[in-house]
Amino acid sequence: MKKVFICAGEASGDMYGAMLVDALHAIDPALSCVGMGGSTMRARGFKALIHSEALSVMGLTEVIGHLPRILGLFTRMRRFLEKERPAVVVLIDSPDFNFRVAKMAKKLSIPVVYYITPQVWAWRQGRVKFLKHYVDRLVCIFPFEEPFFRKHGLDATFVGHPLLETMDLATRRKIGPDAKRIGILPGSRHKEIASLLPVFAKVASLLWARDPALRFTLVQAPQVELQTIQSLWLQDVPVDIVPATDRYDALRQCSFVVAASGTATFECALLGVPTMLAYKVAFLSYHIGRRLIRVPFIGMVNLILGKRVFPEFIQHEATPQAMAALGQSWLEHPDRLELIRSELETLPAMMGPGKATDRAAAIVAEYVSGTR
Structure with a gap:
C-alpha cells in the first residue's frame, strides 16, 4: 500500500490537512495517509503517529523550552520514514518544526511537497535557500507567493485558498x-x-x-x-x-x-x-x-x-x-x-477560483504515481 506522510502542526494546518486527506482519498481510496495531525485529520481516517496537539507552542524562546519533547517527536518520525519509505512527504505550514522533517526526507531521497508555504517573503528570507535545497515543490495559497518563489528559482504553484471551500x-x-x-x-x-x-x-x-x-x-x-x-x-x-x-x-x-x-x-x-x-x-x-x-x-x-x-x-x-x-x-x-x-x-x-485542495492533492498524487 502506498503511503503519503503528512505533517501538520497547528489548528489551521490540521483543518487544511483534513481537507487534503479527503481529496487524496477521492483520487485513490486505498492510499494510506499517515504522520502528524490533529483531531480533524484523525476524524478523516488519518493515521496519526503523533498528535499535533503535542506541538502547541509559539515563538522562538517558547520552542526552545520544549526542545527535549520536540526532539523525541523527530526521532519517532525519522524511524518511521526510514522503515516505511512513503512515496512523498507533505509538509503543512509550521516551518520551525517541518524544516527538520524536510531534512530527514531529503536524506532518505523521499520527495517533499510543502503545502501552505512558510512566509519567508515576510521574514528570514534566507530560508529560501533551505527550501530550494530540501523541498521539491511548493504549493501556495496566496497569489503573490508563486511569483516570489519562482523569482528565486523554486518550483511553486498557486492553487488558491482552501478556506473558500469551507465557508459557503x-x-x-x-x-x-x-x-x-x-x-x-x-x-x-x-x-x-x-x-x-x-x-x-x-x-x-x-x-x-x-x-x-x-x-x-x-x-x-x-x-x-x-x-x-x-x-x-x-x-x-x-x-x-x-x-x-x-x-x-x-x-x-x-x-x-x-x-x-x-x-x-x-x-x-x-x-x-x-x-x-x-x-x-x-x-x-x-x-x-x-x-x-x-x-x-x-x-x-x-x-x-x-x-x-x-x-x-x-x-x-x-x-x-x-x-x-x-x-x-x-x-x-x-x-x-x-x-x-x-x-x-x-x-x-x-483568492483563486476555488477547489484549491483538489489542485493541491493532484500535485501530491503526481509523486505517488511516479509521474513527477
Whole structure:
C-alpha cells in the first residue's frame, strides 16, 4: 500500500490537512495517509503517529523550552520514514518544526511537497535557500507567493485558498451583524491564549461597563479545554462560548471581532467582519523577530490589500485600554465598520477560483504515481 506522510502542526494546518486527506482519498481510496495531525485529520481516517496537539507552542524562546519533547517527536518520525519509505512527504505550514522533517526526507531521497508555504517573503528570507535545497515543490495559497518563489528559482504553484471551500460565503454573507454582539478569537495555541485572552477579557469588561447590553461570542479552538477559557475570562462579563465548528455563522453575527493574529483573522476578512488583531510573544522572541520582519503589516488581509484595513496591536501596543478605545469608537460610529466591510468585498475573488485542495492533492498524487 502506498503511503503519503503528512505533517501538520497547528489548528489551521490540521483543518487544511483534513481537507487534503479527503481529496487524496477521492483520487485513490486505498492510499494510506499517515504522520502528524490533529483531531480533524484523525476524524478523516488519518493515521496519526503523533498528535499535533503535542506541538502547541509559539515563538522562538517558547520552542526552545520544549526542545527535549520536540526532539523525541523527530526521532519517532525519522524511524518511521526510514522503515516505511512513503512515496512523498507533505509538509503543512509550521516551518520551525517541518524544516527538520524536510531534512530527514531529503536524506532518505523521499520527495517533499510543502503545502501552505512558510512566509519567508515576510521574514528570514534566507530560508529560501533551505527550501530550494530540501523541498521539491511548493504549493501556495496566496497569489503573490508563486511569483516570489519562482523569482528565486523554486518550483511553486498557486492553487488558491482552501478556506473558500469551507465557508459557503454566498450563504453566510446573508447573515447580518448584531450591533450589540462582539466576537472574541483568542487563538489556538496555549501560550497565545494565556497571553491574549486576559487582555481580550479586559477589553470586553471595559466595553460592557459602558454598555451592559453588549454580548460577547468566544470561539473555542478544538484542542483548547473549556476550563482553560473559563479560568482566563472575567466571570461577570456575559459570554457565549461556541465550538470552532460553528464559528462562521457566529462570527457573521458580530459587529466586530477582537482576535489573535493568525488564520482566524483571515477567516474574518473573507466573511466580511471588521476585526482588530493582536500579537504578543515572549520579550526575546519579539525583539528577535522585529529585526527580521520585512513586511509592513502582520495581518495577512492587510498585506494582500496593501493597506491597514484591520487595525494591528503588536506586543506592548496590545493593551486593554487601547483596544477598548477603538472598539468603543466603532460602536459609536458604525459607519467606520461599514467602511471596513466595503474594503473587504474584493478579497474572496483575489483568492483563486476555488477547489484549491483538489489542485493541491493532484500535485501530491503526481509523486505517488511516479509521474513527477
